[in-house]
Amino acid sequence: MIRYALTRLTLALPTIIIALFLIFVLIRLIPGDPAQLILGEVDDPAALARIRADLALDKPLPMQFLYWVLALARGDFGTSITMQSPVLDLLGPAFAVTASLVVPSVVIAALLALPLGMLAAWRRNTRTDTAVVAVSTLSLSIPAFWLGLMLLLLFGVKLDLFPVVGYVSLAEDFGEGLHYLALPVLTLALIEAGVLVRLVRASTVEVLQLDYIAHARAKGLTEVAVAGRHALPNVMGPTWTMIGLVLGGLLGGAVVIETVFSLPGLGRLMVEAVFARDYPLVQGCMVVVMLSYVGVNLLVELTAPLLCPAVRHE
């Protein structure tokens, strides 16, 4: 188990380093002096010289990259141009907002998708199956930001049940925070459930054709026991991987939902940084999104053998 974990970690390392290099190169692709870009539109030769020295711009490119990565490792993500505060201080709270939106959505989506997808596979080619597949295809086709707008229009504007703008964090006031998060979480859960239902259904259909299921039935087990004890662990394999991809993807990709519901999350921070040409902040956001994406997927890979017997035997 420990060897497995170490192998996975070593395999992820080159990807992280190359991805960091991509972020580093991205800022240098922008025409102009990188030091001036990072300082912003300010005429301050002293500050410019200091940033040049910090970035090691007089050194060759690989050395500049090394300095940058070492600074990141020390927790020095640079200073935001627009906010005039350390980038790391801005990333922390934004990450917390996004996580409090994304994690519950994915949990709810998975809890919806597993029973529905398995039910559809069990009742394959019946009306139940058709209905589940139709609804999930529909939810796959509705953009999250439009569903969010419609829910906001219905429950926020017309029925006045939920707040339309603003945000209260869970730490500040838990009850009020939940009130603000309910609609965005519901929106994301409904959309992501669509992807997961289709996957669960397809995996269950495959698992159901295997001999061990016929054997379990021949033993006289009830269908519920066959589903829960025998089919579920093997359906969990691909589903668990997909949950990781969805969760990781949403940590940065929830930006449109954050925009609809005016939540100060990570994606929103990045888009605002792009508008403001706040390149240190853009860089910082990308680093955090990338690390959390890779990290979540790594965690999923490491925990997969605990959940699914088929993966354990590979």
Added chain:
Amino acid sequence: MLMQRPSGIAGVTVIALILLAAAIGALAPPYDPTMVDFTTRLSPPSSAHWLGTDEWGRDVLSRLLSGTAVTVAVAGLTTLLVTISGALLGAFSGLAGGWLDRCVVALMDAFLAFPALVLAIAMTAVLAGSSLAPVVALGVAYLPYMVRVVRAHVLTLRGRDFIAASRVMGNSPAYTLLRHVIPNTVAPVLVMSTSLFGWALLAESALSFLGLGLAPPAASWGGMLADSRNYFADAPWLALAPGIAISGALLGINLFGDFCRDYFDRKTKD
């Protein structure tokens, strides 16, 4: 084949309708989509303006149609760019093997370490201002997916006799690639391109919803949705039309994609 599958027919019909709408939007919209008229500001759907007018008195139907042209053009160009460059790079990498292949895989894995939308947003920061920015940004974001699919397929082809035969006959690697490898990847590439077109359409709408798409006053589905938020309570039709357009288009593309996948699956099994 197509006619036996109602979802396939529905998919093709929707795609045909989108292309028709894009053509009308580009060539002959009922009104000038950028024409401002304050006398008809925020008027609900009527016989003169089938989908009503927006906050500048512009005809929503005309904007929707010309937005269709923009979105379809961006998504279509992105798909074309990714399909051609991704298929070539994937096939080349899979065929070449060795350290070249490992480099390509490592680079693509690094691109895949970012959610596609995040990569696209970052690319728009670099490409700011260029009218091709959305296409290039989305192209870079989705390229690794195509490379991965084609490369995996080419690896299964590589050991086959007809590829070895082409090499033994003294054909150049480039000739083998173009004449024998690429034609045999058409099925997975086609299935992937259909998905890609859908992803690009959705991502373009998301980018323009965030204000990172083509600059106004050019109409786009996402941009229209974003603007509609300011007149939510008084003019809900502004949010309905573009939302239904995006959802309908994606539904059609998804149905067609499912149909393609089933069709090719069955064909390979036969």
